[in-house]
Amino acid sequence: MADTGQKALIEAILHGDSNAYRQFIEQYKNLVAHVVFQLIPNPIDREDICQDVFVSAYQHLKDFQYQSKISTWLARIAYFRCLNYLKKRRAVLFDDHTPEEMTFDDVASASFDPYEDTEKKERLVLVREALAQMPIVYRTILTLYHLQEMSYQEIGKVMELPSGTVKSYLFRARTLLRQRLTAVNQEEDAW
Amino acid sequence: MVTHLNDERVQELLDGQFPIFERREIEEHLKSCDACRERVSQYEELYSTLETAPDTELSRSFARTVLRKTNIEEIGSVQFGLTQVFAALAAVIVVVNTLLYFIEWNSLKGIAAVIGKSLIAFVPALSKSGSTTLQDVDIKGSLVFIVGAVILFLLFLFDRYLLQPRFRSSN
Numbered sequence: 001m002a003d004t005g006q007k008a009l010i011e012a013i014l015h016g017d018s019n020a021y022r023q024f025i026e027q028y029k030n031l032v033a034h035v036v037f038q039l040i041p042n043p044i045d046r047e048d049i050c051q052d053v054f055v056s057a058y059q060h061l062k063d064f065q066y067q068s069k070i071s072t073w074l075a076r077i078a079y080f081r082c083l084n085y086l087k088k089r090r091a092v093l094f095d096d097h098t099p100e101e102m103t104f105d106d107v108a109s110a111s112f113d114p115y116e117d118t119e120k121k122e123r124l125v126l127v128r129e130a131l132a133q134m135p136i137v138y139r140t141i142l143t144l145y146h147l148q149e150m151s152y153q154e155i156g157k158v159m160e161l162p163s164g165t166v167k168s169y170l171f172r173a174r175t176l177l178r179q180r181l182t183a184v185n186q187e188e189d190a191w
Numbered sequence: 192m193v194t195h196l197n198d199e200r201v202q203e204l205l206d207g208q209f210p211i212f213e214r215r216e217i218e219e220h221l222k223s224c225d226a227c228r229e230r231v232s233q234y235e236e237l238y239s240t241l242e243t244a245p246d247t248e249l250s251r252s253f254a255r256t257v258l259r260k261t262n263i264e265e266i267g268s269v270q271f272g273l274t275q276v277f278a279a280l281a282a283v284i285v286v287v288n289t290l291l292y293f294i295e296w297n298s299l300k301g302i303a304a305v306i307g308k309s310l311i312a313f314v315p316a317l318s319k320s321g322s323t324t325l326q327d328v329d330i331k332g333s334l335v336f337i338v339g340a341v342i343l344f345l346l347f348l349f350d351r352y353l354l355q356p357r358f359r360s361s362n
């Protein structure tokens with residue numbers, strides 16, 4: 001299902017064209033980084049893991065069958081690479097939390113328009129804090145659905161889950177986040 | 192008749208999963224129901240937050256590092272750095288010099304003296320004002336110099352096209 005442009009790019013990479021692989025990396029690094037940064041709490045390890053994902057992708061590119069999109073295939077490599085990393089660190093997949101607390105300044109200074117309203121930034125901080133407390137499966141699904149605009153089927157392929165399960169996890173995750181935001185707003189209103 | 196929207200239905204609405212007629216009915220309901228409108232707006236805010244890309248900046252050398260790592264995996268032990276190439280070059284020149292002088296004066300001097308001569312030979316060969324008393328050595332020196340240059344060139348080609356990784360950075 002990969003289009004002809006992607007096919008040509010992969011052929012070029014397989015023929016040893018370093019510029020083609022550079023282009024491939026540029027094209028997909030955000031996808032890989034979104035997954036890795038969402039799942040790996042330790043900032044020092046994130047870049048290394050992203051590199052590992054691309055090295056592994058290169059090594060397995062010759063086995064790519066064009067039966068799925070490259071983005072799905074690559075997200076899958078990234079997801080399982082993260083799971084391995086976390087397993088090695090004895091992280092419990094369904095009881096995972098991020099030790100570092102994200103501050104308002106972290107988010108405010110990251111990549112946002114200074115003229116954006118503070119309410120939106122506060123919401124961003126809240127959502128990201130709440131996300132960090134969520135199970136890895138929820139976080140991955142939210143990232144792939146909302147940032148990568150993948151379908152349930154594609155996410156299912158990435159994570160080896162039935163698409164019905166993907167949908168129910170996605171809905172559950174968003175419901176939890178909405179409840180959390182509402183609870184915080186009500187606390188604030190009570191002051 | 193549309194009932195109030197629970198969490199699931201609001202999400203389905205925002206995910207665009209309802210057919211157009213059902214959507215119209217829901218929109219009608221929202222016009223008259225504050226509670227549902229509030230819930231929809233909460234989810235709209237949440238969606239917009241989730242769609243805001245987090246800061247996932249990678250270092251500027253990210254692609255270069257990946258390409259380098261890929262080479263190591265790909266070429267493995269065949270990969271040589273420039274240092275090794277020039278060490279090999281130096282060794283080859285010394286061996287060639289030694290052999291040349293050994294053949295010329297093998298009956299006269301020991302190996303130590305031969306190495307000494309070969310070192311001396313380089314001086315007049317490189318500086319064109321060669322000493323007249325060492326005229327024959329000067330010619331030898333020039334020969335050695337040419338042989339060295341040829342080896343250097345061959346090694347350069349060898350390095351450029353055979354030993355360097357396939358993914359040598361092009362810029």
Ligand SMILES: [Zn+2]
Binds near residue numbers: 194224225227
């Ligand atoms: Zn209602």
